[in-house]
Amino acid sequence: MMNVVIAEDDFRVSSIHEAYVEEMEGFDVTAKALNGKELRASLEQNTVDLILLDIYFPDERGTSLMMHIRNQYPDIDIIVISASDRRDDLLIAKRYGVYDFLVKPVTKNRFQTALRQYKEHRSWFSQSSTFSESDAKRFLTHTGHAFSEEVLPTGIDSITLNKVAGALSRASDGLTIEETCRKEGVSRTTARRYLEHLVASGKAKTQLSYGVIGRPERKYVLTS
Template identity: 30%
Template sequence: MIRVLVVDDQPVVAEGHSLYVQRVPGFEVVGIELDGAGALRRCADGGVDLVLLDLDMPGMHGLEVARALQAMRQGPDIMVLTASRDVPSIREAVRSGAVHYVIKPFAFATLRAKLLHYASFAAAATGDREVLDQGEIDAALAALRDPAGQQLAKGMSNETMAAIRSAIRAEPDGLSASRAAEIIGASRVTARRYLEHLADTGGCERVPVYGRAGRPEVTYRMRMLS
């Protein structure tokens, strides 16, 4: 059983993540902490294998917590769950030992997949021993990573999704399905399907545009984070 500590300064969010973890076979939640100092004290007591760690917390920032956990003898592994989408934070989290970086908000299926990949890695990398060869190392690391990334619905391609993401980044004020279709060279129906998938999975947000007769037009833009 993999013992998990949930760390998030928002109690409702922390409880939600805890409930998610408890639905995944092979994992148990051993505690919830609302700040970095509490997380370090709990981990120092032992009995924690994996920390689900928020970054933007008052007092001690999550990256400081991650670095302190890395310095801890036989410290736990770290999986970052955060609303921070900036590349420097991602790079620093990786440098600080994060095995995964999951952007809020996310669905249960997303966290479940990351946890199960981690469980496969933990099983392959357990014990104080020497590996047989390079292949054993490669297999352990492959178990940790999901080469397909976030699973798309049937008939959707990673290439088209990448084009849609680029279109949204290029027009931060928002774009319609028609405009997205024009940019990526696809039909409006296709563009809207990808945009809706992104909105449903937290990749962008829907913004209704009023002022015309009939139903308001929906545009899609990068999520505005507080």
């Protein structure tokens, strides 16, 4: 269970966001704060995994709170939810490692997608101690293939989809279904389902590879 603090100066908005969080499995609202002072106290009194942070408070700006959080609580993650559209706020958020920046008004779908993506990424980091270059691009530069923002069909989850796409990105000549099975440790049925989804969504294409003998193999290649 991930403990969430909602730092929002409008109690009505805070209550709406609390309801959104409570609908999601794996999250619990540990505390709510209406200003910077209350947020600082909440962090001292509770074990916190994630802060949903506004920028505008009556006593201090959320950007100064980011500095405090990062210096005193480096393991706590931050998602900003604010009406601010100032580029300097976005730049500060980026420099302090903010996970996501949601601009108000925020729809329920956008809100819950951000939390779902955050949960999936935390799960990914707990699965293995190693990573590939495509993983680094996806998490640090946002230029890799990340699919958590998609509305995915039943039977397709973003973590496995990113793994399969990452395997394709490392294979310059593409991969067959069997090669994908070996590299990612998934069944043939699973490999086919995810590869075909990538093709259907326009993110991959198929091509035939002709060997010396036997029938040509169907290979999957990421589109540029």
